[in-house]
Amino acid sequence: MKFYFALLLMGLLTQNFILAKFLGICPFLGVSKKINTAAGMSAAVIFVMCLSTAVCYPINLFLESHDLAYLQTIVFILVIAALVQFLETVMKKYMKPLYRALGIYLPLITTNCAVLGVVILNVDNGYNFPQSMVNSIAAGLGFGLAMILFAGVRGRIENNDIPKFMDGLPITLVAAALVSLSFLGFTGIIEGMGLM
Amino acid sequence: MSKRKTPLYKEFTKGIIQQNPVLRLVLGTCATLAITTSFVNGLGMGLAVIVVLVCSNVVISLLRKAIPNKVRIPAYIIVIASFVTIVQMIVKAYVPVLDQALGIFLPLIVVNCIILGRAEAFAGKNSVIASALDGLGMGIGFTAALCTMGLFRELVGAGTIMSGLQSLLSIFGDNVLGGFDGIDLYEVFPALEKLSLQPITLFLLPSGGFFTFGVLMAITNRIAEGKGEKKAELHDCATCPMAASCGMKPEETKKEESA
Amino acid sequence: MEQIKKAPAKGKEKKDSAAKAILLPALALLLIAGVSSFLLAYVNSVTAPVIAEQEKAATAQAMSAVLPQAAEFSEQTAADGYTYSEATDESGNIVGYVLTTAASGYGGEISVMTGIDMTGAITGIQILTINETPGLGMKAQEESFLSQFLEKSGSLTLSKNASGDEIQALTGATITSTAMTEAVNAALDGWQEITGGEQK
Numbered sequence: 001m002k003f004y005f006a007l008l009l010m011g012l013l014t015q016n017f018i019l020a021k022f023l024g025i026c027p028f029l030g031v032s033k034k035i036n037t038a039a040g041m042s043a044a045v046i047f048v049m050c051l052s053t054a055v056c057y058p059i060n061l062f063l064e065s066h067d068l069a070y071l072q073t074i075v076f077i078l079v080i081a082a083l084v085q086f087l088e089t090v091m092k093k094y095m096k097p098l099y100r101a102l103g104i105y106l107p108l109i110t111t112n113c114a115v116l117g118v119v120i121l122n123v124d125n126g127y128n129f130p131q132s133m134v135n136s137i138a139a140g141l142g143f144g145l146a147m148i149l150f151a152g153v154r155g156r157i158e159n160n161d162i163p164k165f166m167d168g169l170p171i172t173l174v175a176a177a178l179v180s181l182s183f184l185g186f187t188g189i190i191e192g193m194g195l196m
Numbered sequence: 197m198s199k200r201k202t203p204l205y206k207e208f209t210k211g212i213i214q215q216n217p218v219l220r221l222v223l224g225t226c227a228t229l230a231i232t233t234s235f236v237n238g239l240g241m242g243l244a245v246i247v248v249l250v251c252s253n254v255v256i257s258l259l260r261k262a263i264p265n266k267v268r269i270p271a272y273i274i275v276i277a278s279f280v281t282i283v284q285m286i287v288k289a290y291v292p293v294l295d296q297a298l299g300i301f302l303p304l305i306v307v308n309c310i311i312l313g314r315a316e317a318f319a320g321k322n323s324v325i326a327s328a329l330d331g332l333g334m335g336i337g338f339t340a341a342l343c344t345m346g347l348f349r350e351l352v353g354a355g356t357i358m359s360g361l362q363s364l365l366s367i368f369g370d371n372v373l374g375g376f377d378g379i380d381l382y383e384v385f386p387a388l389e390k391l392s393l394q395p396i397t398l399f400l401l402p403s404g405g406f407f408t409f410g411v412l413m414a415i416t417n418r419i420a421e422g423k424g425e426k427k428a429e430l431h432d433c434a435t436c437p438m439a440a441s442c443g444m445k446p447e448e449t450k451k452e453e454s455a
Numbered sequence: 456m457e458q459i460k461k462a463p464a465k466g467k468e469k470k471d472s473a474a475k476a477i478l479l480p481a482l483a484l485l486l487i488a489g490v491s492s493f494l495l496a497y498v499n500s501v502t503a504p505v506i507a508e509q510e511k512a513a514t515a516q517a518m519s520a521v522l523p524q525a526a527e528f529s530e531q532t533a534a535d536g537y538t539y540s541e542a543t544d545e546s547g548n549i550v551g552y553v554l555t556t557a558a559s560g561y562g563g564e565i566s567v568m569t570g571i572d573m574t575g576a577i578t579g580i581q582i583l584t585i586n587e588t589p590g591l592g593m594k595a596q597e598e599s600f601l602s603q604f605l606e607k608s609g610s611l612t613l614s615k616n617a618s619g620d621e622i623q624a625l626t627g628a629t630i631t632s633t634a635m636t637e638a639v640n641a642a643l644d645g646w647q648e649i650t651g652g653e654q655k
Contacts, residue, residue, distance in 0.1 A: 289506045
């Protein structure tokens with residue numbers, strides 16, 4: 001139980017996918033202008049992460065038992081791409097409201113390294129099925145937390161006078177540096193609670 | 197296609213400065229931020245990307261008439277993923293140090309937007325030679341940006357310059373570059389230690405990565421503006437190479453397809 | 456062969472009624488996937504032995520680095536399934552044991568190889584895998600940190616202000632230091648179990 005709790009805290013705070021692991025930077029910079037789009041994107045990512053982990057776990061067992069571990073990268077990315085396509089089609093047909101909320105973010109997710117990243121990390125760390133699932137949820141929630149927090153920060157930037165040469169991307173990156181720095185402060189949590 | 201008229205050497209040079217994938221097109225930011233904690237890591241990542249980019253550009257360009265338009269994205273992904281896996285295996289076998297340093301970011305080259313972006317925007321429409329040159333130029337541009345960031349972060353964050361260069365170059369044989377294996381400023385200038393000047397570790401941490409990239413971006417924007425060019429925009433749909441295949445902005449998708 | 460299974464699904468998504476419109480793209484994808492699978496299998500067959508050899512050489516090198524007085528190492532399995540290496544000198548006398556242990560650090564598992572001689576003192580330490588924060592936890596690889604463990608025995612304790620036999624923690628990387636100490640202590644415990652009553 002303690003281990004799952006540690007996984008959750010690490011995914012959310014100390015090992016945050018965006019702010020500590022640099023996975024999923026493109027949507028972090030691109031889709032974080034407004035809080036509701038950031039939330040939509042995050043929800044879609046959490047959903048796809050969990051689904052990909054659930055699907056890739058048995059596939060990886062199959063690959064490893066047949067000495068085909070070298071096909072991992074290619075199989076995982078294809079499974080994720082196919083899954084995203086499939087999900088989009090199913091949502092469009094049977095889950096209209098959900099599609100309206102998340103649909104537009106789905107195609108972007110195929111090339112989101114956070115999704116492939118979490119699948120590969122689960123395999124690399126040798127997590128079993130429940131551990132993989134908890135890790136994926138934690139990573140997704142951490143992604144969401146960073147996205148939504150940062151959308152708030154960017155909202156503030158928009159309303160301010162930024163020196164011309166820093167305007168746009170540079171100031172966004174410097175703001176990201178500060179948010180990332182503040183997350184460094186959580187390091188003590190894991191240590192202090194004696195989780196590791 | 198207007199591209200025909202562009203001289204071939206320009207397909208090569210455009211990626212290095214004018215359309216630098218990292219600093220001007222803002223692609224592949226994840227790898228840029230994550231692995232540039234040292235010059236050697238940046239160089240290693242850059243070399244891996246050059247190989248994948250050139251190979252996938254050539255193959256995709258060769259197959260551009262054979263691949264049905266509908267399945268081109270999955271087809272591109274298969275080609276790219278194959279080359280990434282090959283590079284991964286070669287690195288594991290011959291440069292295990294690099295494999296350790298790049299870790300998860302080696303397989304993640306698959307989802308590096310630069311590669312799929314060049315496949316979609318260039319290799320799928322142009323001749324083999326032009327595509328190869330385009331890939332090489334873009335790859336070198338990517339490597340140059342990574343090396344610059346790595347050099348700076350390593351210097352400020354660890355007080356070394358190009359440390360560990362030999363272990364990366366060992367793939368080309370022993371004692372390349374006269375056995376130059378980087379400089380440790382604290383060994384060269386022992387006075388630094390006496391003045392208790394510590395390296396700023398923060399620059400090696402994720403936060404320092406964001407900060408360095410932001411400053412580098414500000415500098416390139418300034419230079420580009422001086423030359424009357426547009427500054428690098430945030431990676432949104434207008435500049436995204438995936439725009440054609442994604443539904444984020446339907447208006448633009450249509451424009452791309454009809455063009 | 457997962458990609459082959461997925462290939463036909465792609466065509467269907469476009470909701471094309473004509474069979475040709477589904478079959479052709481599916482076939483093209485199938486072909487590309489097939490060719491690349493063959494290519495990968497070939498490259499794998501070339502590199503897999505090299506990788507295995509590389510790993511073996513690295514392990515051998517690490518082993519002789521942590522227990523320099525040994526001439527030969529033989530792999531042994533303990534009663535609980537744990538494998539370790541028994542080190543012997545030229546004349547076949549056991550000079551010590553090499554144990555590989557791991558503990559969770561900040562950025563993942565840290566795996567450490569420890570050489571322990573017959574008196575129970577540590578002869579050397581090598582870090583096999585480490586993925587800590589550069590500039591903080593990664594400093595565990597530095598000689599100044601690792602050399603603290605040398606010649607120590609029993610059970611080690613970590614401290615931020617080390618005195619006597621204690622291990623001095625790395626500044627700003629307590630988790631990494633704790634993990635290192637834990638891993639080495641596990642090796643020392645393993646040594647106790649292996650030698651059992653022999654060395655009292």
